[in-house]
Amino acid sequence: MTNSSTGEQNRSEHSPTPELSREMSLYQITMMGLGMMIGAGVFLGMGISIGIAGPGGVVLTFALNGVLAIFTAMAFAELSSAIPRAGGAYNFARIGFGRGTSFLAGWMEWFASSVAGAMYALTFSLYTIRFMNAIGMLDGFYSLLHINPESDIFLKTIAVLTAAAFIYINYRGASETGKIGAFITLGQTIFVIFIGIVGIVTVIKDPSRLNNFVPFMPEGWSKLLVTMGFTYVAFEGFEVIAQAGDEAIDPRRNLPKAMINSVLIVTVIYILVAFATVVSVKAGPDIAIDGQEVAPWQWIGQFGPEGFGSAIAKLISYKNIGNFILTLAVIFSSTSALNATIFSATRASYALGRDKMLPSFFAKIHKTRNTPYGALICTAVIVLFVATMLPTEDVASSASIMFIFLFFLVNLCVIKIRRSMADEMTYGYMMPLFPVFPILAIVCQVILAIELREMSHIALVVAPIWVLIGVGVYFFYSKSRAITTDEDILVLEEQKAVPSDKYRVMVAIANPANATALVQGTYKLCGAKDAQVELIHMLPVPDQVALTDAKKYMTPGKEALMEAMLSLSLHFTISTTIRYCRNIARGIVSAIRQKKTQMLVLGWHGKTSKGIFNLGATVDPIIEQTPCDVVVMKDCSGNKTFENVLVPVAGGPNSAYALEIAAIMAETENSTITAFTVERDGGTFDIDQFLDMQAELLSIPRTRFKSKTVKAKSTVLAILKESKEHDLVVLGTTNKPMLVQIAKQSLPDKIACRCKTSLIMVKKGQGVRSWIKRWI
Amino acid sequence: MQQIIEKSIYKTNGLKLLQSPAISGKKAGMDTLNIIIGCILVVFAVTILLTLTISAHKSINRIARGGCRTARETLKEPKSDK
Numbered sequence: 001m002t003n004s005s006t007g008e009q010n011r012s013e014h015s016p017t018p019e020l021s022r023e024m025s026l027y028q029i030t031m032m033g034l035g036m037m038i039g040a041g042v043f044l045g046m047g048i049s050i051g052i053a054g055p056g057g058v059v060l061t062f063a064l065n066g067v068l069a070i071f072t073a074m075a076f077a078e079l080s081s082a083i084p085r086a087g088g089a090y091n092f093a094r095i096g097f098g099r100g101t102s103f104l105a106g107w108m109e110w111f112a113s114s115v116a117g118a119m120y121a122l123t124f125s126l127y128t129i130r131f132m133n134a135i136g137m138l139d140g141f142y143s144l145l146h147i148n149p150e151s152d153i154f155l156k157t158i159a160v161l162t163a164a165a166f167i168y169i170n171y172r173g174a175s176e177t178g179k180i181g182a183f184i185t186l187g188q189t190i191f192v193i194f195i196g197i198v199g200i201v202t203v204i205k206d207p208s209r210l211n212n213f214v215p216f217m218p219e220g221w222s223k224l225l226v227t228m229g230f231t232y233v234a235f236e237g238f239e240v241i242a243q244a245g246d247e248a249i250d251p252r253r254n255l256p257k258a259m260i261n262s263v264l265i266v267t268v269i270y271i272l273v274a275f276a277t278v279v280s281v282k283a284g285p286d287i288a289i290d291g292q293e294v295a296p297w298q299w300i301g302q303f304g305p306e307g308f309g310s311a312i313a314k315l316i317s318y319k320n321i322g323n324f325i326l327t328l329a330v331i332f333s334s335t336s337a338l339n340a341t342i343f344s345a346t347r348a349s350y351a352l353g354r355d356k357m358l359p360s361f362f363a364k365i366h367k368t369r370n371t372p373y374g375a376l377i378c379t380a381v382i383v384l385f386v387a388t389m390l391p392t393e394d395v396a397s398s399a400s401i402m403f404i405f406l407f408f409l410v411n412l413c414v415i416k417i418r419r420s421m422a423d424e425m426t427y428g429y430m431m432p433l434f435p436v437f438p439i440l441a442i443v444c445q446v447i448l449a450i451e452l453r454e455m456s457h458i459a460l461v462v463a464p465i466w467v468l469i470g471v472g473v474y475f476f477y478s479k480s481r482a483i484t485t486d487e488d489i490l491v492l493e494e495q496k497a498v499p500s501d502k503y504r505v506m507v508a509i510a511n512p513a514n515a516t517a518l519v520q521g522t523y524k525l526c527g528a529k530d531a532q533v534e535l536i537h538m539l540p541v542p543d544q545v546a547l548t549d550a551k552k553y554m555t556p557g558k559e560a561l562m563e564a565m566l567s568l569s570l571h572f573t574i575s576t577t578i579r580y581c582r583n584i585a586r587g588i589v590s591a592i593r594q595k596k597t598q599m600l601v602l603g604w605h606g607k608t609s610k611g612i613f614n615l616g617a618t619v620d621p622i623i624e625q626t627p628c629d630v631v632v633m634k635d636c637s638g639n640k641t642f643e644n645v646l647v648p649v650a651g652g653p654n655s656a657y658a659l660e661i662a663a664i665m666a667e668t669e670n671s672t673i674t675a676f677t678v679e680r681d682g683g684t685f686d687i688d689q690f691l692d693m694q695a696e697l698l699s700i701p702r703t704r705f706k707s708k709t710v711k712a713k714s715t716v717l718a719i720l721k722e723s724k725e726h727d728l729v730v731l732g733t734t735n736k737p738m739l740v741q742i743a744k745q746s747l748p749d750k751i752a753c754r755c756k757t758s759l760i761m762v763k764k765g766q767g768v769r770s771w772i773k774r775w776i
Numbered sequence: 777m778q779q780i781i782e783k784s785i786y787k788t789n790g791l792k793l794l795q796s797p798a799i800s801g802k803k804a805g806m807d808t809l810n811i812i813i814g815c816i817l818v819v820f821a822v823t824i825l826l827t828l829t830i831s832a833h834k835s836i837n838r839i840a841r842g843g844c845r846t847a848r849e850t851l852k853e854p855k856s857d858k
Binding site for chain 2: 268
């Protein structure tokens with residue numbers, strides 16, 4: 001390194017680190033979320049929903065959607081409180097599932113925001129034209145330009161011009177500040193609350209309007225799911241709040257509060273507005289379609305996306321004031337939401353370009369304006385194409401379905417992150433009854449996405465195709481190019497073995513001081529398999545320290561590892577690795593996949609955990625997620641010999657594997673292996689038949705196995721009592737999913753935690769099943 | 777067939793049928809039942825929203841007061857201040 005470069009490095013080390021100032025209060029970020037929610041979704045969705053689900057259905061649509069939205073809001077709240085950084089779903093997916101899924105999250109967010117932008121542009125256009133028609137401004141235009149008033153040309157033209165204007169504003173770099181945004185949102189909120197109050201006052205003055213709710217659900221309850229799916233986009237606002245992670249004051253408290261508050265406020269408002277819309281029209285001869293008198297809900301429903309406007313014009317009918325106020329509200333809400341969505345879509349695609357997951361054009365920054373014009377141009381293409389080519393209802397449905405996909409992913413992330421990284425995170429909020437709410441949200445979102453097919457076949461085709469294109473882009477382009485500056489694992493020392501076809505055993509060493517003893521304990525296993533052995537030592541590094549800087553502060557324990565290596569090197573092919581990682585379990589699982597290990601051996605201290613883990617924050621995830629066979633040893637280190645081995649069996653694959661490991665560990669001729677089972681009422685397990693079969697499969701003389709069956713009320717107590725007469729217990733782990741184990745500790749875990757004898761827990765590799773578990 | 781026609785008329789002109797003496801008692805009963813279920817569902821939804829919002833605020837304040845760091849500490853933290 002030259003002197004000048006050293007000097008530069010020193011300067012950069014001592015120069016202050018730039019960071020964003022935290023200025024947004026709870027009020028401002030709540031308003032920011034409300035601003036996104038109270039927009040086109042409700043204005044477009046109200047009339048269409050009344051036409052489909054009826055007068056009762058529209059109120060229920062918004063009430064039940066609110067409940068569903070708060071489930072997802074809780075997921076966003078928990079994740080944002082733990083990871084309060086700008087990036088939202090992209091960040092959550094990156095941390096929860098890795099680069100591939102984070103690409104998909106960014107890819108979906110880009111499209112969802114772009115389509116939502118097109119929807120806001122169309123809403124703006126729709127209500128502007130409606131107001132102009134109401135005051136007769138356009139009559140001359142239609143005759144002058146020979147345009148049919150029913151045609152979409154005018155609607156699409158204004159939508160395209162509006163979207164183009166906001167694309168240009170984003171290109172110029174202008175964006176509204178939090179305070180102005182909050183002011184506009186306050187205006188919108190006051191307006192919709194005002195409509196709700198007028199609706200209630202109207203009913204108090206004229207109770208007969210309650211008859212508008214009859215028939216309550218003319219099309220049946222099934223239509224409710226269609227309208228819920230269609231209007232789900234009206235609850236999209238958490239993503240914007242999550243994006244404020246870098247700017248919010250006290251983000252761990254304020255972000256979750258803002259998300260949950262905004263859902264509550266918006267749901268109550270929507271229920272009020274839906275009620276007011278239904279009662280806004282008084283039944284009578286003037287409420288007719290083609291000269292035939294109809295029910296008020298049918299009259300509102302006939303206008304489709306403009307139904308809300310028509311209803312409000314009837315509710316506040318004095319000198320077109322209702323129309324005027326409504327148009328102002330729609331213009332304010334659509335334009336602020338349009339600006340925010342174009343900004344959000346641009347930021348999502350720019351992030352993908354910056355991380356080299358999309359071509360570098362996406363990351364191009366304008367030299368003087370400092371705006372990401374490459375990403376903006378690509379976003380503009382989507383917004384303008386969708387606004388021009390698709391009908392309004394299909395655009396709204398496509399936006400809804402994309403957000404449903406995105407929220408589905410976030411609900412998966414909250415489960416995955418709480419399960420695998422809970423002890424690394426500082427949470428400001430943890431949802432109750434975990435994981436009930438995210439699972440409920442996932443199930444409901446799948447149903448809503450399927451039901452949306454009735455609303456728009458185009459949406460149901462466009463959204464999955466976009467996701468599939470994203471998967472293709474990732475595998476054929478992004479995967480090999482994505483930058484790896486923020487890797488979770490860093491290889492510090494690696495001594496590679498000569499590649500061979502031998503059985504590959506990995507021995508994970510947690511404490512270098514015990515390395516030799518653990519390695520001696522695995523000697524028999526490695527010998528029986530004629531294995532190639534990999535010793536791995538993972539060093540956890542706190543988040544505050546960059547992985548690349550960790551070696552300055554931490555001792556890798558290289559000497560202890562070398563000593564352990566020497567004790568095996570005479571007999572086996574050995575390689576060693578020391579890695580820095582954020583989390584030991586993830587580091588080990590990653591190394592196993594990378595090195596295609598067939599058996600993992602690790603030690604366990606035997607201490608019980610009272611938290612969400614049963615055997616510990618490292619052992620539990622490893623057992624759950626590793627695709628290979630796992631052998632966990634407790635108190636088996638050194639050169640111990642085992643004469644009397646107990647194997648509790650129940651007939652599963654792990655029981656069979658436990659017998660195999662027991663046969664390896666009890667290698668002397670005098671040793672006995674007792675297969676033990678507890679018979680309970682109604683049990684039909686034939687232990688002798690099981691042993692016959694396993695002895696044949698493993699090519700072990702049947703005489704080496706003894707069987708013992710006892711009757712007992714408590715299986716755990718019976719096994720623990722029997723274990724006292726043996727010097728080693730070999731136990732198969734449970735195959736129950738981790739989420740089930742959080743609620744109820746498994747039987748093998750109970751035995752392991754209370755057993756005083758030396759113990760080995762084993763799990764047979766499950767291939768595809770472990771791959772699925774890694775993701776879910 | 778008669779049922780289909782009846783249903784179709786009912787859908788297209790609920791108001792007239794409501795006012796008409798021909799409306800069947802069964803359909804009126806179904807509407808009443810639907811209205812009751814609908815009202816219960818709306819109240820239920822608002823109650824859930826309120827409960828979850830209040831519990832979230834309490835939980836956020838409790839975690840902030842207790843200075844909990846990790847999930848394990850948070851889960852071990854007593855739910856009540858008593």
